Amino acid sequence: MKRTCAPSPSSPSSPPRLFDLFPDLPAQLAGVIPVRSLASFSAVNREAYAATRPRMHSISRLRSLPFVVPNPLHDSYVFVERLLEADSDTFLEAVSVGALPACTRLTVTNSDVSTVFLPTLIVLVSHGTVLCDLTYLNLSGIGMNSCDLISLVTVLASNASLLPRCEHFEFYDNDIDDHGMRALAFAEESVTRRFATLDVSYNRIGELGVAYISVAMYWNKFTNLRTLGVGGNRIGDNGLNALRYALHFQRSIETVILDDDAADSPYLRDVCDSRNIAVLVLT
DSSP states (O other), X not given: OOOOOOOOXXXXXXOOTHHHHOTTHHHHHTSOOOOOOGGGSOOOOHHHHHHTOOSOOSHHHHHTSTTEEOOTTOTTEEEEEXXXXXXXXXXXXXXXXXXXXXXXXXXXXXXXXXXXXXXXXXXXXXXXXXXXXXXXXXXXXSOOBHHHHHHHHHHHXXXXXXXXXXXXXXXXXXXXXXXXXXXXXXXXHHHHTTOSEEXXXXXXXXXXXXXXXXXXXXXXXXXXXXXXXXXXXXXXXXXXXXXXXXXXXXXXXXXXXXXXXXXXXXXXXXXXXXXXXXEEEOO
């Protein structure tokens, strides 16, 4: 049996339907996004690490540490798993002194890091002298929250030369909520157009957080976004409808990552089928 396509959304010149779903959204967009200053973090700066850098001078030394999983096929890939709080400083020291000079893919996952790990990593990035060749950044399962994401967005917006090649960002299985999505969705286009991959599956994002991203997609702020992951969040019917609407106009999207309930939506499926968008289902 041939499926009936969902009704096409109104033309871009008319008001987006998602504003009907979220009547308070225009007022919220007019507000100022609260950004915590990096100076408020109790993080150790790069100079402090460099002044006490024993034992850590090369990526080969870093790979000998027990929490680094080597990749024999790709020497530029660094995969850090089960990093404990006690080892956090060792890893950050390695980053600060340039022990990852040619690292193109960095993954830190499933780790019980200290509370200052992410703020310190962001401060190191802000110096512009580390991780310059990075194209893929995966910070998953390490307790990343909206303040961390807002700080990263703020740093990237402050200087286009920071992480200049990085376009794939995966932040799944963390504690990011709607506030983080708001900051990301309405950041400067110098930040949003970096993203070819944005995976925030399994966070604490609700329907409003997905609406923020959907509005930004409708306004064509994520011009290079090819993969979007929002599965494992409580996006609800309104969030799903907002995403469905945005996918009609986001021409760069190739893949969306959803959970079972969202992927089973016939309307969303029709949009994805008509646009040849692949749907990956989380299990």
